[in-house]
Amino acid sequence: MSQSYHAIYQKWQNDPLGFWADAAEAIDWYKQWDTILDESEAPIYRWFSGAEVNSCYNALDRHVANGRSQQLALIYDSPVTNTVQTFTYAELLDQVARFAGVLQQHDVQKGDRVIVYMPMVPEAVIAMLACARIGAIHSVVFGGFAAKELATRIDDAKPKLIISASCGIEINRVIEYKPLLDQAIELAAHKPQTCVILQRPQAQASLVNGRDVDWQAAMQQAQPADCVPVAATDPLYILYTSGTTGVPKGVVRDNGGHLVALHWSMKYIYGVQPGDVFWAASDVGWVVGHSYIVYAPLFYGCTTILYEGKPVGTPDPGAFWRVISDHQVNVLFTAPTAFRAIKRDDPNATYLEPYDLSHFRTLFLAGERCDPATLQWAEEKLNVPVIDHWWQTETGWPICANLMGLEQLPIKPGSATVPVPGYDVRILDVYEEEAKAGDIGSIVIKLPLPPGCLPTLWHNDAGYKQTYLSNFPGYYSTADAGFKDEDGYLWIMSRTDDIINVAGHRLSTGAMEEVLAAHPDVAECAVIGVADELKGEIPLGTIVLKAGVSRPHDEIIKELVQMVREKIGPVASFKIATVVERLPKTRSGKVLRGTMKKIADGEAYRMPATIDNPAILEEIAHDLAELGYPHQKDA
Ligand code: COA
Ligand code: AMP
Numbered sequence: 273m274s275q276s277y278h279a280i281y282q283k284w285q286n287d288p289l290g291f292w293a294d295a296a297e298a299i300d301w302y303k304q305w306d307t308i309l310d311e312s313e314a315p316i317y318r319w320f321s322g323a324e325v326n327s328c329y330n331a332l333d334r335h336v337a338n339g340r341s342q343q344l345a346l347i348y349d350s351p352v353t354n355t356v357q358t359f360t361y362a363e364l365l366d367q368v369a370r371f372a373g374v375l376q377q378h379d380v381q382k383g384d385r386v387i388v389y390m391p392m393v394p395e396a397v398i399a400m401l402a403c404a405r406i407g408a409i410h411s412v413v414f415g416g417f418a419a420k421e422l423a424t425r426i427d428d429a430k431p432k433l434i435i436s437a438s439c440g441i442e443i444n445r446v447i448e449y450k451p452l453l454d455q456a457i458e459l460a461a462h463k464p465q466t467c468v469i470l471q472r473p474q475a476q477a478s479l480v481n482g483r484d485v486d487w488q489a490a491m492q493q494a495q496p497a498d499c500v501p502v503a504a505t506d507p508l509y510i511l512y513t514s515g516t517t518g519v520p521k522g523v524v525r526d527n528g529g530h531l532v533a534l535h536w537s538m539k540y541i542y543g544v545q546p547g548d549v550f551w552a553a554s555d556v557g558w559v560v561g562h563s564y565i566v567y568a569p570l571f572y573g574c575t576t577i578l579y580e581g582k583p584v585g586t587p588d589p590g591a592f593w594r595v596i597s598d599h600q601v602n603v604l605f606t607a608p609t610a611f612r613a614i615k616r617d618d619p620n621a622t623y624l625e626p627y628d629l630s631h632f633r634t635l636f637l638a639g640e641r642c643d644p645a646t647l648q649w650a651e652e653k654l655n656v657p658v659i660d661h662w663w664q665t666e667t668g669w670p671i672c673a674n675l676m677g678l679e680q681l682p683i684k685p686g687s688a689t690v691p692v693p694g695y696d697v698r699i700l701d702v703y704e705e706e707a708k709a710g711d712i713g714s715i716v717i718k719l720p721l722p723p724g725c726l727p728t729l730w731h732n733d734a735g736y737k738q739t740y741l742s743n744f745p746g747y748y749s750t751a752d753a754g755f756k757d758e759d760g761y762l763w764i765m766s767r768t769d770d771i772i773n774v775a776g777h778r779l780s781t782g783a784m785e786e787v788l789a790a791h792p793d794v795a796e797c798a799v800i801g802v803a804d805e806l807k808g809e810i811p812l813g814t815i816v817l818k819a820g821v822s823r824p825h826d827e828i829i830k831e832l833v834q835m836v837r838e839k840i841g842p843v844a845s846f847k848i849a850t851v852v853e854r855l856p857k858t859r860s861g862k863v864l865r866g867t868m869k870k871i872a873d874g875e876a877y878r879m880p881a882t883i884d885n886p887a888i889l890e891e892i893a894h895d896l897a898e899l900g901y902p903h904q905k906d907a
Contacts (some may be wrong), residue, residue: 274679277690280540284693291693292319292723295536296528299571300334301325302501305528309720310505315741316728317720319529320504327508327527328372328405329499330535331570332365340573343547347599348394350580351591352441353474356598357394364398369496371395371402376497378466378485380433382407385510387431387464388556389413389422389453391440392580395470395487396556397566399435400509404527407502411510411522414557415440415449416777416843421520422456425512428522428730430462435487437470438477443585450477504528510730511559513665514771514780515739522730523665525562530668533694533724534568537669541661541692542603543634543676546573549599553579553592553606558777559665560639564605568669577601583610590623597627604632607639607776608660611646612806621653629654634676636661639776640808641764644685651683662688662764664750665778666740667725671695671717671750672762687761694722699756700744712755714768716747770865772801772809774845781865784811784846787839793821793828798855798863799846802872802901812872812901813849814892825851850895858882868892874902 284291289308296305306322332345341362348357359367380386386408390396396412403410411429413422426434434457440447450469457463469477470487479486508527512520538544552564556578569576577599583592583606592614596604614621635650635658642660651658657680661673674681674689681689691697696718699707707713719741725748729736743749751771754764767773770781781799788797796816801809813832821828829849836846856864859882870877871893879886896902 274677277675277678277681280675280678281691281693285696288694292532295723296320296532298535299325299528299531300330301504301528305504311720315719315737316733318505318727319526319723320532323504323528324501325504325528325531326405326407326499326501327531327567327571328368328401330531331401331404331567332361332368333499335361335570335573336365340546343573344575345570346394346397346576346578347549348578348580349595349599350392351586352443352580359394364401366496367394367398367491368401368405369498370491370494371398372405372497373494374468374485374490375402375406375408375433377490377494378433378468380406380408382500382502383409383506384433385409385411385429385431387411387413387422387426387429387434389415389434389436389449390470390556391415391437391449392555392578393437393470393472394578395435395437397578400556400562400566401570404508405499406497407500407506409507409509411512412557412562413512414555414843415447416557416841418838418841419452419455420459420839421841422452423459424520426456426460426464427462428512428520429510431464433466433468434464435468435470438472439475441474441580443582446474448475448477450475454480502527505727507730509562511562511665513559514778514783521735521739522732523559523726524728524730525668525724526727529723529725529727530567531571533669533722534563535571537692538568538572538574540677541670541673541675542605542636544572544574544603548574548602549577549631550574551577551579551595551599551601551604553583553604553610554639554776559668560605560607563668575599582613584613584617588623589614589618590627593624593627593629596629596632600631602631603634603636605636605638608637608642608646609640609775609807611637611650612643612808615646615649616806624653632656634659638663638670640773642686647685657683659683660685660688662752662762667721669724671697672764684757684761687757687763690760690762697756697762698747699754700747704744707755709756709758712753712765714744715750715752715754715762715764716744717750718747721748772811774801774809774811774843775807777843779811779840779844781811783840784813784836784844787836788813788815788832788849791828791832791835793817793823794832795819796855798865798868800865800869800872802869803903805903807845810848811844811846812896812899813846814855814868814895815849815851816853816855817851848899850899852888852892852895854885854888856888856892857884859884864889868896872896872901
């Protein structure tokens with residue numbers, strides 16, 4: 273009989289260090305730890321101090337040594353190029369060891385940073401694992417980000433080498449990556465020594481003499497490199513994520529804690545067995561891609577799927593069912609927006625009919641709030657449990673879930689279920705007291721965070737403490753708000769900062785405001801996230817023009833849309849804005865973004881007592897109505 277959630281959670285509460293020491297038995301270490309939890313620099317904590325390990329060894333070499341060499345490690349399925357390519361564990365190891373040799377040949381050593389700016393191709397996975405193999409720290413930048421965003425990350429991470437490709441493919445549009453890379457390097461103050469470029473047949477990139485190296489040519493001459501032992505506390509990667517300003521935060525992931533937590537999560541949260549086929553339909557540029565396309569499935573000896581396509585349009589809303597059926601997928605993890613897109617295009621799931629989904633056991637959703645209608649639609653059509661679970665780039669693995677490796681708890685659509693062992697989740701009110709069941713408050717996690725979560729920000733301990741630890745001393749602040757119900761279930765309702773979730777992508781409205789404010793005609797602006805039936809949320813700009821500007825508003829808005837595409841990237845989906853006379857503000861000058869959002873979403877709002885000009889809200893409501901907000905929801 274499966275174990276009960278409550279018994280396992282209690283076991284962790286009774287002896288947290290013993291709990292993680294037991295979990296760490298599943299990992300191959302070169303050297304045991306001296307201390308399970310090093311508190312000497314609290315509130316910065318380190319897991320498994322003194323231990324030595326290698327993440328690539330645990331992802332590949334040990335499985336080859338232990339009988340999985342001929343099992344598939346990676347299936348690359350790319351409807352946009354009509355390709356399916358498979359790699360056994362032995363084949364993937366060979367490629368990774370060779371590419372690690374290429375990195376060493378170009379002087380990349382343990383601790384050096386390497387930026388990976390790649391589309392969803394196997395070489396992206398090979399590059400990440402090759403870095404891990406030699407102790408280099410990778411930083412993957414999502415392909416939908418513009419040159420300026422890439423430049424900011426280059427300047428923060430200071431990579432010795434950058435790996436990129438000639439292009440990505442968006443449905444049937446070829447997006448050239450190389451011009452973006454060249455522009456980013458030009459913009460950045462830091463210059464990498466070398467760029468390794470994968471030439472794809474859809475576009476040929478021109479290489480810069482003396483700096484750029486062709487991937488294929490380099491691989492042909494490469495000598496395989498061995499694993500380099502690193503400290504468990506050494507960084508495995510840096511992943512930049514949106515913060516409250518235009519400057520992204522470099523979330524650091526260590527090697528040891530990450531290995532232990534991710535390995536544990538596969539069995540207990542995702543309920544998989546070694547040898548199962550696990551598909552995270554995300555992108556390697558996001559945390560879901562890092563944890564559940566690349567690392568966790570390989571740590572656990574599963575077959576992972578790398579899908580270069582979309583839920584709809586490549587070629588139709590049956591794309592996910594085809595992949596599940598063709599590769600006998602057991603578990604799928606994606607964002608609710610993917611299912612909203614499928615549901616929109618094929619409400620009766622007729623595209624499902626030809627496919628055999630008999631191996632499929634569970635669907636996991638995360639990345640944004642999952643509306644109950646979408647969850648229930650997926651449950652009904654797929655006839656498997658649909659599990660909403662909650663986590664963040666910072667934590668790297670789920671904070672709350674219905675743990676499918678244990679006894680399944682009843683599903684309450686709209687709730688991310690219960691805290692995972694390792695996380696002591698509390699709801700605090702404005703007085704920093706615990707809120708009563710049902711009352712909304714700030715969601716915080718009692719320190720220390722479990723293994724796998726960020727120990728700090730890249731070269732910025734002070735920023736880490738300031739952003740996450742200063743608001744509620746003794747706790748990590750998630751910047752999410754929500755409540756616990758009488759059964760201890762968590763309901764994640766909204767962010768408490770300016771982050772919005774657009775199609776499961778995390779974006780900062782503050783960063784968009786910085787771009788808009790740079791337009792010569794803009795005096796002031798505010799960007800809010802408004803409800804969108806497909807993407808969950810989309811950004812909407814409210815703009816105040818400088819006195820005397822008489823150009824047509826449409827023209828200015830077009831320029832603003834283009835600026836956000838160029839400075840942040842198309843992924844921001846910034847497409848709508850309205851010009852207003854003034855922004856609504858409190859008497860102390862704070863822009864009432866929350867109130868504008870409520871108006872746009874058609875929610876009841878209270879006139880703030882401190883508003884300096886109440887009439888302005890009516891004008892804004894009128895302008896938003898002209899843009900079609902609030903949307904009339906389908907009955
Ligand atoms: N490289 C370059 N451009 C990219 C890109 C990439 N890797 N990824 C997205 N873009 C572009 C898109 O082409 C689009 O450009 P456009 O404005 O010119 O059309 C824009 O960025 C927005 O992309 P996207 O968010 O993907 O929206 P979409 O309208 O093209 O598709 C969905 C909508 C719902 C189908 C899509 O968002 C999706 O598949 N979401 C799945 C969720 C997901 O993977 N989340 C990750 C976290 S788990
Ligand atoms: P990211 O760092 O991109 O993974 O985004 C993390 C944020 O996405 C969280 O802080 C939440 O605001 C939101 N989020 C992720 N998963 C969920 C979920 N299951 N329910 C509600 N919000 C979620």
